[in-house]
Amino acid sequence: MAKRSFLIPGVDKRLLIKDAIKTMPDFTRRRFIAGGASLGALTLLTGCDVVDSSSADTLLAKVSKFNDAVQAFIFNPDALAPTFPESAITKPFPFNAYYDLDDAPDIDGKDWKLEVRGLVDNKKSWTLDELYKLPQVTQVTRHICVEGWSAIGSWTGTPLRDFLKLIGADTRAKYVWFQCADKDGYNSPLDMRSALHPQTQMTFKYANEILPRAYGFPMKIRVPTKLGFKNPKYVVSMEVTNDYKGGYWEDQGYNSFSGS
């Protein structure tokens, strides 16, 4: 008997799976496609010859960890990201997230407090007014997205290293871990050396105006030596820690160091 090529007569299994993937919410789809199970499941369902991907995924994850180490090794804490004149600023600066602007966190600045946790002497929470009183600097740098596009913007705020000093953070710890108010709970770890980089900033203003909702009100962490997804917006807490706690995109497979 000829090999049956249809699960349901008249329905192409490959197209069926494609359509099924399309109906998944974006987040689930990414997990499904990213997961090692996807190709395996595809093989089972379609019977078509897709290379067993679990071993490839393990190898790729190992190489990505190796790439983290290589990037940490060549990271020069004194190398500054290029700065630009105000005339070079990209207008309009793009809004970018895994959700629409309408779904972006709408935070009331009066209620908001920055929580500080982990290996720090002073764990007091900070109100926006208290943070606004800290010395601020402005820098015009290029934001580079993991997708490849880039845009030049002007960010104003307090160097993170000054704040870490102020709260008595243990700067020998490995990471500063940020949690955000984005839906699905955005978070991202920042290696301590990048956190102490002179251009790494707790950003309160964009183009000399209070940070708008689109760009992360009330506080964004601007790291010009990292790809965009390592620049968390709508930050609600920071934790100084030696534990690698993962991150929203990092857990899905983006390289964790992702430094520039």
Next chain:
Amino acid sequence: MASLTVSDEQVRATPTKVIQPAWVRVMHWINALAMILMILSGWQIYNASPLFGFSFPREYTLGGWLGGGLLWHFAAMWLLMINGLAYLVTGFATGRFRKKLLPITPSGVLHDVRAALTFKLGHDDLTVYNYVQRLLYAGIIAVGVLIVLSGLGMWKPVQLYYLVMLFGDYPTARYVHFFCMAAICVFLVIHVLLALLVPKSLRAMIIGR
């Protein structure tokens, strides 16, 4: 005695000349694999934010989504770079580049292009590259160097800022990277077509002679 002399000559004459030494063959096929992985994963990355008004068909991309494409790209880059570097060093050190690819003269290239287009370009001696081959092989090596430099610059635009400066700025490096890929794809099509038209050249790249 006489028979001995004859067999001596036979011994010298029998082993056909090695056209492609083992190191060239090994590095060629590693490069072929690395290039294909880099191109297919690169198309995946391109699709995340297309430079032009088109995307590459999903079926011809590697990794399933942007994150997967990036993992493949930044893994295969080591294969491409280490193999490529070893190839350049060996090519210069053994004098193979000089012997095989030089000289490249405009008149020689013109003559051989004309001969190729009228199907009069011979391939009797595979150990000697004609001028079209010399130009294409030297050119593709240069493109290979350029695509790696622009890629490294985009990967580390702060730490390796001098690479980005070489191309002007980050967005320009992205375009350079894209057009080098396009050049490699065009080369690949011509290269494979010609290898199939002259199968003994393909055989030489597999078994050496």
